[in-house]
Amino acid sequence: MKNDLNRRDLLKAAFVAGSIGLLPGCRQETTGPTQSLGVDYVEGEPLPWINWSSNQACRPAERLAPATEESLVELLTQTSGSIRPVGSGHSFSALVPTDGSLVATDLLSGVISTDDERQQAEVWSGTRLHQLGPALEAHGQALTNLPDIDYQTIAGATATSTHGTGVSMGSLSSLVSGMTLVTPKGELVQCSRENEPDLFRAAQCGLGALGVASRVVIDTVPKFDLVEHSSFENVFDILEDIEAEKANNRHFEFLVFPHTSIALVIRTNEADESTPRVLTPEDPTAVYQIRDAYQSLGTVPVVGDYLYDFALSQGLDGEAQVRSGASHVVLTHDRVVRFREMEYTVPAEVGPDCVQEILDTIKSKNIPVVFPIEYRYVQADDVWMSMFYEQDGCSISVHQFADEDHRAYFAEIEPIFWKYGGRPHWGKLHTLDHSELSKLYPHWKDFLAVREAVDPTGRMLNTHLKQLLGV
Ligand SMILES: Cc1cc2nc3c(=O)[nH]c(=O)nc-3n(C[C@H](O)[C@H](O)[C@H](O)COP(=O)(O)OP(=O)(O)OC[C@H]3O[C@@H](n4cnc5c(N)ncnc54)[C@H](O)[C@@H]3O)c2cc1C
Incomplete structure (x- = not known):
């Protein structure tokens, strides 16, 4: 197999393979949605x-x-x-x-002020990341990094230590240098490293448990352009060369297809003014064609994995797909296929072993999953409840389509994350509670003390937070 695969041709190959699955009798049915949401729209009742x-x-x-x-x-x-x-x-x-x-806080939205000397911006908490990028650009500023989508609000993203990828860049929580919170008692408090420092350290990634943020002060950099190259490559070659990939790219990540040796590798670096702006359209529904390919080929007894890997490997020509332009445009992508996700951050140095064990487990237990596994790096920070607290991290995410049952798959994979000392993403699925989480965070008790002080009656706690925090 050639090392590089072209995204368009891979999808073409997958489409052909997927089409076989559309023939009567060939295709397995998906499991169908399995979780009842437990709330319906009822006339006269508040909207769910x-x-x-x-x-x-x-x-x-x-x-x-x-x-x-x-x-x-x-x-x-x-x-x-x-x-x-x-x-x-x-x-x-x-x-x-x-x-x-x-x-x-949707109505509290927009940039309040920018400070070029300090390289900071104060923004309303309900500002969506897709509004923030262009608004900062108009002031000559940008965020140094972003997650792979931009639908989130700045307060929601920082409340869970949402992150992108890049060994020299921390999560969005680590970029917060001040916050205005309305506490559960109704007090308006401004916190920063100098003012109310304990509340600040807790609120940088506060899980929405300390009050409602109204404003966030965030560190910025001068606006910049990026160029992204994505190509299909052999994942085992990439893992062998991982230290060079980390060192040589501002942002590096890959998405590996279970049951195959193929990964979509994404390298993103600063562009200079001579780089032409290209925005090759992406097909955010392509993963459905991969599912069709797996259901028609990958499920064939004994030789299924081989057929599926072979189908996806057709039409390799080594061309990388290129996107370039303003950083906030290049770093984020459309996600229209609904899915469920579990993500853990393991110490950066064990990332390759951890993802390898996940891939081996999927193969040896023949877990019927096609959704690619995402592999990213994030720099250590000093945010009390951040998954990257004092630890350079490798964040690995497993996904399942929303119309399939993710539970058996996630249950097989989660113990692998535990074995490698993983910390779960607060905004994604996991099964840990306070007895395990408290051991992963050195400032756990400090966070609980701040929470107790601002919300002694627990009015901001729901069932999930009570389980997480042991309150
Ligand atoms: C398709 C998809 C892609 C994703 N990609 C990434 C990714 O690349 N990287 C990553 O790290 N994560 C990613 N995530 C996870 C996501 O970034 C986090 O779950 C994030 O917290 C969601 O932000 P939100 O604005 O939707 O907040 P919500 O999910 O609505 O809320 C999250 C938390 O923020 C709190 N909160 C919201 N507003 C306030 C406020 N004003 N004051 C105080 N607390 C508040 C809430 O109470 C809650 O605790 C992704 C999720 C999806 C669905």
Whole structure:
């Protein structure tokens, strides 16, 4: 097999293979959705809330969207029941659901001010990342890194230590240098490294448990352009050369297809002014064709993996797909196929062994999964509840289509993450509770003490947070 595969040709090959599966009698049915959301739309009842991946839902007594900081303060002062802040609903875990008041900060949106000397911007907490990129660009600024989508709010993304990839870049929480919070008692508090430092360290990745953020001060860099090259390559060659890949690319990641030796490798580096701006359109639904290919070929007894790997390997020509332009455009992608995700961050140096064991397990246990596994690097930080606290991390994510049952698959893989000392992403699926999580975070007790001080009655806790924090 040639080392490089072209994305377009691979998908063509997968499409042909997938078409075989459309012949009567050839294709296996998907499992179908297995989780009931437990809430329906009922006339006269408050509207239910459902997250992006449709695995979390609730029927809050009230859904509130304050348009000013003053009305947010009033809301927290004049009500007494339980309350949960919500961003764009892009967490897979149950951080948001409540039967009390659900507070969205969508109307608190936009850039408040920028400071070129300090390279910082103060932004309203409900600002979506896709609004923030162009708004900062207009001020000559940018975020140094972004996650692979830009639908999240800045408050929601920082509340879970959301990250992109790049060995010299931390998560979005590590870029926060100040925050204005309305506490559960209705006090408006500004915190930073100098002012209320314990509250600040806790709130940088605060799980929405310490109050409702109204503003965030975030570190920026001068605006810059990037060029992204993505190509299909042999994953085992990449793993052998991983130290060079990490060192030689500003952003490096790969998405490996289970049951094959093929990965989509993405290298993204700074572009200079002479780099032409190219935005090759992506097909965010291509993964359905891969599923068709697997269901028609990969499930054939004994030789299935070989046939599937072979089908995906057809039409290799080594051409990389290129995208270039403003950093906020190049770093983020469309995700329209609904899925469920579990992600753990393991120490960077054990990342290759961990992903290898995951791939071997999928193969040896013949787990019927096609969704690619994402592999990224993130720099260590000093944020108390960050998955990267004092540890350069390798974040590995496993996914399953939302119309299939992810549970058996995730249950096979999760113990592998534990074996390598992994910390779960707060916004993604995992089964750990406070007894295990407390051992992974040196500042666990400090976080609990700050939480107890700002919210002694626990009005910001829902069932999931109680399990996580042991409250
Ligand atoms: C398709 C997809 C792709 C993703 N890609 C990545 C990725 O590349 N990297 C990564 O690390 N993660 C990724 N995630 C996970 C996602 O970034 C996190 O779950 C993030 O927290 C979601 O932000 P949100 O705005 O949707 O917040 P929500 O999910 O609505 O809420 C998340 C948390 O933030 C809190 N919160 C929201 N607003 C406030 C506020 N104003 N004040 C205080 N707390 C608040 C909530 O209470 C909750 O605890 C992805 C998720 C999806 C669905």
